Amino acid sequence: MFDVITFGSATRDVFLRSRALELHKEHGVTEACFPFGSKLNVEEIVFETGGGATNSAVTFARLAKFKTAAVTCVGDDGSGAEVIAALKSDGVDTRFVERQSGAITSYSTILLSGAAERTILTYRGPSAAPRRERVPWSRISADLFYVSSLSGDLEMLAAILDRAARIGAKAIMNPGGGEFAQPAAKLHPLLSRLDLVIVNREEAARLTGAPIGDLARLVAGMRRLNARSVITDGRAGAYAVTARDLLHADIVPSKRVNMTGAGDAFDSGFASAILKHYDLRAALAVGTLNATGVVQHNGAKVGILRAWPSSHAISRVKIRKVIL
Numbered sequence: 001m002f003d004v005i006t007f008g009s010a011t012r013d014v015f016l017r018s019r020a021l022e023l024h025k026e027h028g029v030t031e032a033c034f035p036f037g038s039k040l041n042v043e044e045i046v047f048e049t050g051g052g053a054t055n056s057a058v059t060f061a062r063l064a065k066f067k068t069a070a071v072t073c074v075g076d077d078g079s080g081a082e083v084i085a086a087l088k089s090d091g092v093d094t095r096f097v098e099r100q101s102g103a104i105t106s107y108s109t110i111l112l113s114g115a116a117e118r119t120i121l122t123y124r125g126p127s128a129a130p131r132r133e134r135v136p137w138s139r140i141s142a143d144l145f146y147v148s149s150l151s152g153d154l155e156m157l158a159a160i161l162d163r164a165a166r167i168g169a170k171a172i173m174n175p176g177g178g179e180f181a182q183p184a185a186k187l188h189p190l191l192s193r194l195d196l197v198i199v200n201r202e203e204a205a206r207l208t209g210a211p212i213g214d215l216a217r218l219v220a221g222m223r224r225l226n227a228r229s230v231i232t233d234g235r236a237g238a239y240a241v242t243a244r245d246l247l248h249a250d251i252v253p254s255k256r257v258n259m260t261g262a263g264d265a266f267d268s269g270f271a272s273a274i275l276k277h278y279d280l281r282a283a284l285a286v287g288t289l290n291a292t293g294v295v296q297h298n299g300a301k302v303g304i305l306r307a308w309p310s311s312h313a314i315s316r317v318k319i320r321k322v323i324l
Contacts, residue, residue, distance in 0.1 A: 051072065
């Protein structure tokens with residue numbers, strides 16, 4: 001029996017920082033330009049592992065000290081072995097990590113500017129998400145199932161929710177692009193079965209059909225979808241939504257080196273606090289502090305906190321009740 005089992009992707013990541021990435025704004029979008037056919041110097045290179053299942057699993061194991069396992073899939077290549085070794089080094093159980101024969105482990109190249117802006121080039125490949133038929137469901141048992149993107153496999157999501165209902169586990173999900181590409185008539189009933197849905201503001205607009213700038217309509221739409229949700233809003237902080245309350249957390253000012261993994265750190269930090277029976281204010285604070293640690297380093301896992309924040313640190317995160 002585990003405290004937490006995570007589901008989702010696993011990747012091998014390389015972070016490249018180069019002054020040659022010239023940033024400029026075009027129609028409100030920050031772009032980087034470099035000429036094809038040239039050779040560009042890279043000032044910094046960092047090899048890491050990533051993916052929603054592994055990033056969240058490390059928060060649960062390292063920060064919250066939960067007994068944690070990951071259900072994910074990698075290739076039978078060197079990168080897959082490195083993903084498994086990295087999980088083990090943080091105390092995450094890897095018995096449910098499938099090594100897919102003949103497959104290449106998903107791979108991401110993250111191009112970084114000096115301003116912490118980044119573009120991610122991702123090869124998802126055949127090992128992008130765990131396969132439902134390869135999961136030993138009778139051995140999957142935990143207090144919490146934490147689900148990141150499943151590359152749109154709604155049958156896999158249904159199986160996770162069915163298993164959670166059978167054993168009395170909670171289920172929290174941070175869906176991704178693959179899920180949002182599925183028909184709403186199929187996706188929404190599954191999201192309504194979750195104990196908590198975590199999305200960013202753009203995703204909330206996509207789910208609800210509300211204008212992205214209309215917070216009241218976004219919140220109302222999320223409440224219709226699920227009684228409890230979290231809406232993250234980048235540098236504008238994050239909101240915790242219940243049937244009656246709306247709480248907002250500010251970000252913590254810090255040096256920003258890299259944004260990759262900040263969302264996973266916030267989401268799994270928030271979920272950790274909920275599983276430890278903290279209230280929503282404290283959960284927002286813990287998620288914020290964990291994300292703050294991540295953005296100060298290259299790599300999605302380097303800055304994940306190694307000790308639970310003190311009550312003083314939690315109290316310093318500004319939380320307010322929002323009246324719409």
